[in-house]
Amino acid sequence: WFFRTYGHYISSDVFRRFKGIDGNFKETLKGDAKGILSLYEAAHLRTTTDYILDEALIFTSNHLKSLAEGGTCPPYLSMRIRNALTLSQRWNMEMIAAAEF
Incomplete structure (x- = not known):
C-alpha cells in the first residue's frame, strides 16, 4: 500500500500468499480485523x-461489513471499518484519518 501510494509499482503477486491452495483467501484472515x-x-x-x-x-x-454489523470488534475498530467502507482512506482527507488514532 505504501509504495503504490507514492507511485512505485509493486507486483500484486505479493498478495498470493493470502490465498490457499484452493485459490480462495485463507480462512485465518477472517479473524484479523486490522489485517x-x-x-x-x-x-x-x-x-x-x-x-x-x-x-x-x-x-x-464482505467480511468488513459483517464485522462492523456483528459487534465483535472494539468500538474504535468498528468506527474505522465503517469509515473505510463509506470512503476509503485513499480518498479520505489525511486529517480525518489521523483523528481516528
Whole structure:
C-alpha cells in the first residue's frame, strides 16, 4: 500500500500468499480485523490488471461489513471499518484519518 501510494509499482503477486491452495483467501484472515482492513485499503490501489486485488476487494468488503454489523470488534475498530467502507482512506482527507488514532 505504501509504495503504490507514492507511485512505485509493486507486483500484486505479493498478495498470493493470502490465498490457499484452493485459490480462495485463507480462512485465518477472517479473524484479523486490522489485517482485513489493511488489505481492503491496499485493494483500492489496484490497476486494471490486478485481478487478485479485485478479488481481495470483494472478499474484504464482505467480511468488513459483517464485522462492523456483528459487534465483535472494539468500538474504535468498528468506527474505522465503517469509515473505510463509506470512503476509503485513499480518498479520505489525511486529517480525518489521523483523528481516528
